[in-house]
Amino acid sequence: MKEEVRILKALADETRLNLVLQLAKGEQCACTLVPKAGRAQPTVSQHLKILSEAGVLSQRREGRNILYSIKDRRVLKLIKCLTR
16 A cells, blocks of 8 residues: 555646656656756756656666656556546
8 A cells, every 4th residue: 555655645746747647658858858847957857756766657867868757557547537
């Protein structure tokens, strides 16, 4: 049950939810997510860190960039249920 609570807490923020929806379209660099989130780069990085630590996102480094993707596809099903 702790894992589920951690995921729900991570998603309980408009900015983080928006980031997950952007990443539902596919893997993206943090640098492309900043303008889409409408927040400053440090703020977006902090939100991405929270989502990664909760197990929602995975990340990998490619050169100087960090690429993020959805780690747990159940999250997308949950969001879809909520937006019906």
